[in-house]
Amino acid sequence: MCQQQHKLSCGLNIRIVFKFVLFTFTISQNSCKVQEGSSWKDIIFGSKWMPSVGARDPRFLPIFSVVPVGTGTCTASSGEQGNCIPQKECLLRAGIPAGPCAGGYGLCCVFLQTCGGVIRENSTYFVNPNHPDVYDGTGSCQVTVQKIHPDVCQLRLDLDMFSIAPPEALNHVCNQDQLLVSGGTPIPTICGASAGDHMYIDAGLGQSNAIVLSVITSGTFSRIWRIRVTQIHCGSLSRADQGCLQYYTGISGRVRSFNFNTVTGRQLSNQDYSICIRAERNFCSIQYNACPDTENNRSRSFTISGNSNNPTGSMVGGGTQVTQNTCINDWLLIGCMRSVDRIPPLAACEDRVCGGTFSAEVGTIQRTVQSSVRPFRLYFHTDGVEAPTDIDNRGFCLDFVQQPCTNGF
Numbered sequence: 141m142c143q144q145q146h147k148l149s150c151g152l153n154i155r156i157v158f159k160f161v162l163f164t165f166t167i168s169q170n171s172c173k174v175q176e177g178s179s180w181k182d183i184i185f186g187s188k189w190m191p192s193v194g195a196r197d198p199r200f201l202p203i204f205s206v207v208p209v210g211t212g213t214c215t216a217s218s219g220e221q222g223n224c225i226p227q228k229e230c231l232l233r234a235g236i237p238a239g240p241c242a243g244g245y246g247l248c249c250v251f252l253q254t255c256g257g258v259i260r261e262n263s264t265y266f267v268n269p270n271h272p273d274v275y276d277g278t279g280s281c282q283v284t285v286q287k288i289h290p291d292v293c294q295l296r297l298d299l300d301m302f303s304i305a306p307p308e309a310l311n312h313v314c315n316q317d318q319l320l321v322s323g324g325t326p327i328p329t330i331c332g333a334s335a336g337d338h339m340y341i342d343a344g345l346g347q348s349n350a351i352v353l354s355v356i357t358s359g360t361f362s363r364i365w366r367i368r369v370t371q372i373h374c375g376s377l378s379r380a381d382q383g384c385l386q387y388y389t390g391i392s393g394r395v396r397s398f399n400f401n402t403v404t405g406r407q408l409s410n411q412d413y414s415i416c417i418r419a420e421r422n423f424c425s426i427q428y429n430a431c432p433d434t435e436n437n438r439s440r441s442f443t444i445s446g447n448s449n450n451p452t453g454s455m456v457g458g459g460t461q462v463t464q465n466t467c468i469n470d471w472l473l474i475g476c477m478r479s480v481d482r483i484p485p486l487a488a489c490e491d492r493v494c495g496g497t498f499s500a501e502v503g504t505i506q507r508t509v510q511s512s513v514r515p516f517r518l519y520f521h522t523d524g525v526e527a528p529t530d531i532d533n534r535g536f537c538l539d540f541v542q543q544p545c546t547n548g549f
């Protein structure tokens with residue numbers, strides 16, 4: 141009954157049969173049935189999803205011990221997070237078994253969906269067709285997210301793997317591939333490579349609106365994506381503040397624009413969003429520094445406007461007049477920022493910064509910038525063009541460190 145490529149799972153069942161004396165027969169029957177129907181899942185399961193069988197502790201062998209499964213999370217050897225649940229439940233919920241957990245009493249159950257799928261489980265991954273292999277097909281690949289509970293207010297998308305076609309070279313517009321979200325708050329259109337980045341989507345109240353995640357592709361490109369979709373309760377501590385596309389907690393960390401890379405990145409056009417950093421208890425201000433750039437002789441960690449192939453200083457301030465050294469088209473906004481190494485500090489503070497050097501004042505020296513405006517937020521705006529004045533900008537990458545309230549701010 142089990143096909144050849146399912147040797148792995150069937151072998152696994154036999155072992156589980158010995159342990160789960162009470163469940164035995166049904167489990168192994170189900171597991172073969174469920175897998176017969178699936179196609180791309182088989183590819184995954186047959187090749188790269190080797191279960192990570194941990195050494196089992198003989199102390200947990202007694203048949204009548206309580207099975208410690210149902211609540212814990214586990215990690216598949218291919219990196220996905222799963223739920224440690226009884227095998228039977230995993231198969232009923234159309235999960236993919238990824239090896240034993242809880243000392244063999246549970247199964248690490250991973251939920252994956254690709255084009256046309258419906259997400260009905262927390263922490264489901266939206267993956268490209270053929271995942272973990274690349275996909276060069278074109279069209280629109282969509283999954284619909286259904287709330288697992290009416291009391292879910294947000295979705296967090298973790299772009300574990302994300303590499304789709306980059307924006308075009310002249311104006312950095314995503315005209316080939318795009319990630320789109322409909323049914324929730326609008327998100328900026330993104331493309332290119334953004335593995336490790338995340339987004340929060342407002343899911344509204346109640347059961348009403350389904351959210352659709354789409355990856356639109358055209359032209360040839362070896363694409364791969366694996367996006368973890370976490371559902372967040374309205375009352376959850378991990379809920380992001382209203383209106384924050386990205387949300388960070390912790391005293392220090394790194395923020396960066398989508399498709400950022402000091403060598404191959406292109407700052408995306410048509411961006412308009414905020415990045416929020418939770419002010420931790422007893423911290424009153426925040427400092428930002430351009431990330432180290434280990435790949436270029438001249439740092440490209442902060443290149444927002446101008447020609448980044450040449451040395452370009454920082455520009456600050458906004459206004460309506462297009463004058464030299466102001467930020468009219470593309471900018472990062474940090475409320476009332478000052479360079480910290482100025483003694484005494486400059487009287488005026490600035491909000492917008494752009495150009496090719498990170499600083500709170502016009503110049504060619506990169507500086508540490510501090511702001512005590514709370515909540516801690518950065519607003520990023522780019523218009524729809526780069527050429528002809530803006531060339532090869534990479535976007536921004538900043539390291540932040542919150543400063544204790546005793547620091548004079």
Ligand SMILES: *[C@@H]1O[C@H](CO)[C@@H](O)[C@H](O)[C@H]1NC(C)=O
Pocket residue numbers: 262263288289292370371372373376
């Ligand atoms: C979804 O899972 C995460 C952990 O992965 C958890 O923090 C969150 O509360 C869960 N959401 C719901 C709605 O149960």
Ligand SMILES: *[C@@H]1O[C@H](CO)[C@@H](O)[C@H](O)[C@H]1NC(C)=O
Pocket residue numbers: 435436437
């Ligand atoms: C850095 O500078 C050296 C010496 O001028 C040059 O040979 C090298 O190509 C430069 N590297 C990059 C990444 O620009």
Ligand SMILES: [Ca+2]
Pocket residue numbers: 409469470522523524525526530
């Ligand atoms: Ca622009």
